[in-house]
Amino acid sequence: MVENVKIPYGISNFKALREEKYLYIDKTKYIETIENLNSKYVFFIRPRRFGKSLFLSTLENYYDINTDSIFRDLFGDLYIGKNETKLKNSYLILKLNFSGLNTDTKEKLERSFRLSLVDAAKIFLSKYESVIKDASKIESEMKSTTDLRNLLALLLNAVRKVDKKIFLIVDEYDHFANDIIAMGDSTFYKDVIRATGFVRDFYEAVKIGTETVIDRIFITGISPVMLDDLTSGFNMASNLTLDINLNEMLGFTEKEVKDIVANCNLEKLMKSSNVNIEETELMHELKKNYNGYLFNKKAKHRIYNPDMILYFFNQWEKSDEYPEKLIDDNVKTDYGRLNRLMINDENRLKLEEIIKNEGIVSNIVTRFSFDNMNDEDNFVSLLFYMGLLTIDYQERTRLKLKTPNYVINTIFWEYFDKKLRKEHNIIIKTEPVRLAIEKMAYDGEVEPYINYISQNVLKPLSNRDMIKIDEKHIKITLFTYLSASNAYRPTSEREIENGYIDIYLEKDPRIPDVKYEWLLELKYLKKSEEKQIEKAKIEGLKQLRRYANSSEFQGKKNLKKALIIFSGKSDYVIVEE
Incomplete structure (x- = not known):
């Protein structure tokens, strides 16, 4: 690395990042953008591990009255240091984080929610003891109250007495709610979020606080589900998740x-x-x-x-x-939650469709409640907010959504593998698969891999399952087990000047001695359609030759081409060019 430049992997503390001279990609212009918005109360969703906590820490350090003396050190060479806003260093920062709460029971969740709020209040009082009078007395009074409204009121009244304003920052606002949703316990969810639930009470108290000392709010999470259920109690926040001006605020261009x-x-x-x-x-x-x-x-x-x-x-x-x-x-652990969302057959079938097609046409719903979370558009929208799908393009009145990248594809393939193993008692041994892939990579032989998948994945399927099998299903099955080796970086439906390739096996730069790359064209015929094999051969070879003649593959050494025609459960024909 260049001297004194350190990669800030896993660091979400802005002050530490700047003081310890880690590399920082300047996102501070968005502080100005947000401050100039019409709404003071912002709600913003992004996938897990997308820079939300670091951005909240940046806001905290920019607006905190306590960082005024080190402002130049933290922000001097950044955009916002050269374009200061009128509200810099003008707030007391109350920062809440609702991750890691105990969701075993309603009582345990309420207790851990309250303790989280009390801990944040203690940090707040300690941090601003030079500003807030009788901080120790207030802390003592907080210990004697179990009511969340009263607890927050004690804190807000103390701030009101010293004529200061609060910037409320809430990270992981929905973390505990997502855990409850994954459990599928609607009664538990409704008891804590809706009607007289303590979470609703808290946000109603926050809303009341905006009439006095809470001047600004910034809330982040990964899902809009809870926002909808809090609407009547907390209906003044602007959801800026899909705002075009904030598309690049988190993540890297x-x-x-x-x-x-x-x-x-x-x-x-x-x-x-x-x-x-x-x-x-x-x-x-x-x-x-x-x-x-x-x-x-x-x-x-x-x-x-x-x-x-x-x-x-x-x-x-x-x-x-x-x-x-x-x-x-x-x-990978975060996205492991995908399995926990498959709480009904409709979701499972919809996800299988998404995996096979590497996307879906849908609408993105900006808010939906727990009760209708499993409606098609709502479920697809949840995958979008989680980062498992993203916008591809507008298709008439709806959006074409797709998997964003290869890493997300591997997560889907892993899910598909587990599904096959569980539902069909399929046993796949990694070593034979790896050796078969190496035959492709080093010896230019595709048949061992196709044979293994045919005999060990397709053949065990029931006749009833085979009714649902099509070319896309075969393709995603082949993709799923290619990840057993690092030899290739497989891509599907890759667009080239002469069409879309079914499968392109591009060698992985981590394994530079891989000798052969592959273009594969797939055809699938039901057993009753076997007479059409010759016709499928002619059509498939024509497509394969057209793809191979694309400029992208000109000059590529050791590029092999194969047409693979599957017929019924386990029969296949391979034609190499």
Whole structure:
């Protein structure tokens, strides 16, 4: 790495990041943007690990009266340091984080919610003891009240007496609600969120607080579900999640990723890790793996997942090797929640359709309640907010949504694999799959892999299951098990000048000695359609030749081409070119 430049992977404390001289991608112009909005109360959703906590920490340090003396150190060379707003360093910051609450029972959740609020209040009183009179007395009074309204009122009254204003920041506002939703316990959810629920009481108290000392609010989470259920008690926040002006506020644009690459002394990294990769090739890899997010259909720039980008460079720098693992295990754990959302057959079927088609046409719903969360548009919208789908383009009156990148595809394939194993008692052994893929990569033989999938995945399916099988199902099955080896980076429906390739197996830069790449064209015929095999051959080979003649593949050495025609459960024909 360039001297004194450190990759801030996992760091969400803005002050520490700046003081310890970590690399910082300047997002502070959005402080000005948000301050100039008509609404003082902002609600903003982004997927997990997308930079929300760091941005909240940036807001905290910018508006906190206590950071006035170090403002130049923190912000002097940033956009907002050169374009100060009138509200800088003018608030007491009350920061809440509702992650990690105990959701075992309603009583345990209410207790941990209250303790979380009390802890935040103690930090607040300690932080501003030079401003707030009788801070210790107020803290003592808080211990004797169990009512959330009274607890918040004690704090707000203390601030009102000293004629100050509060900027309320709420991180992970929906974390506990998502846990309850994943459990499918509607009674539990309604008891705490709706009617006389304590969460509703809290937000009603916040709303009342805006009439006196709470001047600004910024709330983040990953889902709008709870927002809808709080509407009557907390109906003044503006949902800016899909605002075109904030599309690039979190995450990295391509230009920002190039800035990171420029700071990471690519030549030195390659030399230390014995990897020969040009910057253009590296950008191609990063784009394919981590880019793709779009949060407004008219936005110009797609966004890279910031956690994944920083993870990649942190791993490279730390190990002096091109990263072996492309996906942060923490991200994989977060997206593991996908399994917990499959609480009915409609969701499972819809997700299978999305995986097979790598997308879906739908509407993005800006708010929906727990009661109708499983309606088609609402479920698809939830996948969008989680970062598992993103906007592709407008299709008539609806949006075409797609999987954003290769990493998300691998998460879907992993889900599909678990589904096959569980529902059909399919046993897949990793070693035979890996060896079959290596036959493709090093010996130019595709048949061992096709045979293994045919005999071990397709053949065990029941006749009833085979009724639902089509070409797309076959394709996603082949994709799912290609991830057993690092030899290839498979892509589906890749657009080239002569059409869309069914499967392109591009060698992975982590395994530079892979000899063969593959273009695969798939056809599927039901057993009753076997007589059409010759016709399918003619059509498939014509397509395959057309794809191979595209300029993208001209000059590629050792590019192999194969037409694979599946027939019924386990029969297949392979024609190589």
